[in-house]
Amino acid sequence: MGMNKLRVILVDDHAVIREGLVSLIDAQSDMQVIAQAGDGREGIEQARLLRPDVVVMDVSMPEMNGIEATRIIKRELAETRILALTAYDNPVYMRQLAEAGATGYVLKRSAAQEVIGAIRAVASGANYFDRAMMNESNAVGSFNAKRLRGEIKSGEITDREQEVLLLTAHGYTNKEIAERLYISVKTVETHKSNVMAKLNLKNRADAVRYALHQGWLRDS
Amino acid sequence: MGMNKLRVILVDDHAVIREGLVSLIDAQSDMQVIAQAGDGREGIEQARLLRPDVVVMDVSMPEMNGIEATRIIKRELAETRILALTAYDNPVYMRQLAEAGATGYVLKRSAAQEVIGAIRAVASGANYFDRAMMNESNAVGSFNAKRLRGEIKSGEITDREQEVLLLTAHGYTNKEIAERLYISVKTVETHKSNVMAKLNLKNRADAVRYALHQGWLRDS
DNA sequence: CGACGATTCAGGGAAAACCACTATGTACAC
DNA sequence: GTGTACATAGTGGTTTTCCCTGAATCGTCG
Numbered sequence A, B: 001m002g003m004n005k006l007r008v009i010l011v012d013d014h015a016v017i018r019e020g021l022v023s024l025i026d027a028q029s030d031m032q033v034i035a036q037a038g039d040g041r042e043g044i045e046q047a048r049l050l051r052p053d054v055v056v057m058d059v060s061m062p063e064m065n066g067i068e069a070t071r072i073i074k075r076e077l078a079e080t081r082i083l084a085l086t087a088y089d090n091p092v093y094m095r096q097l098a099e100a101g102a103t104g105y106v107l108k109r110s111a112a113q114e115v116i117g118a119i120r121a122v123a124s125g126a127n128y129f130d131r132a133m134m135n136e137s138n139a140v141g142s143f144n145a146k147r148l149r150g151e152i153k154s155g156e157i158t159d160r161e162q163e164v165l166l167l168t169a170h171g172y173t174n175k176e177i178a179e180r181l182y183i184s185v186k187t188v189e190t191h192k193s194n195v196m197a198k199l200n201l202k203n204r205a206d207a208v209r210y211a212l213h214q215g216w217l218r219d220s
Numbered sequence C: 001c002g003a004c005g006a007t008t009c010a011g012g013g014a015a016a017a018c019c020a021c022t023a024t025g026t027a028c029a030c
Numbered sequence D: 001g002t003g004t005a006c007a008t009a010g011t012g013g014t015t016t017t018c019c020c021t022g023a024a025t026c027g028t029c030g
Helices: A015-026 A040-050 A066-076 A091-100 A112-123 A131-139 A141-147 A159-169 A174-181 A185-199 A204-213 B015-026 B040-050 B066-076 B091-100 B112-123 B131-136 B139-148 B159-169 B174-181 B185-198 B204-214
Strands: A006-011 A031-037 A054-058 A081-086 A104-107 B006-011 B031-037 B054-058 B081-086 B104-107
Touching: A006 A015, A006 A040, A006 A112, A015 A031, A015 A112, A015 B015, A015 B112, A031 A040, A031 A112, A040 A054, A040 A066, A054 A066, A054 A112, A066 A081, A066 A091, A081 A091, A081 A112, A091 A104, A091 A185, A104 A112, A112 B015, A159 A174, A159 A185, A159 A204, A174 A185, A185 A204, B006 B015, B006 B040, B006 B112, B015 B031, B015 B112, B031 B040, B031 B112, B040 B054, B040 B066, B054 B066, B054 B112, B066 B081, B066 B091, B081 B091, B081 B112, B104 B112, B159 B174, B159 B185, B159 B204, B174 B185
Parallel strands: A006 A031, A006 A054, A054 A081, A081 A104, B006 B031, B006 B054, B054 B081, B081 B104
Antiparallel strands: none
């Protein structure tokens, strides 16, 4: 085993969580945390300066989110691997992160050992995507069966789907949405179930959570 | 002089974060983590079994949220102190938590040392509310003061009604609300229809609008 | 042209929500 | 001890959503 420990940077806006992860990672003999950052911008600066092996990146942060930060870091530092760490098992996020250059994606609900393993995996050049995610995306089967015969990737959200999802999150019933958009209730049902499958939202509460997260819901 | 360490239970749905906190807390000489739980329900079971000194409780969790779990634990275990740990400085949450019996409230963006300090504080019987919060509002103080004087009586809407309305606005179904609050679906229907009549809300969309206006809906 | 994606719509059965009305136990005040 | 407020729960009936399947129309792009 080389003397060289894996050099890790942590980017997360929650200090407590960051410090918890530090003590977990530093307890490993083969890796160490060389810097921390509280938002994407800071993370980029630290990465530029220190050229770490792995950046563990939270997805949702103030200032600059993890997707944009990932994109910028990868553009400048091709060698550095990015491991996304997020609370949301959202296939669209996963896809956007993969496109931005992340090679790993683990959920905050995973065990610590899994995160540690993921850091080792991406550092070695492998891809690591959370098992829970891969299983979930099978559960979206009825949608996939329709359009994605053979393909695994889930498409982006269409305008109409987003419109329906937004109105759903605002609490409108299918009937109200149908009237507002001059379409039938059945069409609303279709769009809703499709978009919810794409985003891995299981119920209306998930839809509200997603909309809040996107900043779609504001007092007006 | 107690050689007895403070016995702490952690409740948070994110395993990584939990384990990070464990290593932080166990590194202290005067406290130790005796159990963990991934949702409110589990947390209640563990607390019943182990009667800890302090429960560190995340607010937003699947199955049962921290507020309801706090209420139930306090009802059964008056001695146990509850320290709420949350990502968002939402005065409504803080008020509800205080009402439910939590005696401390710290933000995830705080430094680890502050969380450790807060655990010691609540364990000693003191209240601990995050400095960042107190600047935002003195809601807790005024709320507790009123509560002591028995002036809570929010006039129109009862606590239970507000709770049901909030969950409705968050998109939870009657069934989900009933499970969360340990009451029957019929009771949820009653509260919901009463509060909506009081506020002249005609449908769920109105409820969402009202909640947004009250600042009840935040990304979490 | 042919494939694909986006949008639209429908049937049918199970589940859930919605509505109006009634009712019980508890706590607290006067 | 009577009244009021509150939380709880029920009956019974109507409406709506949810879930699954299938399918027609209209662009665009190679």
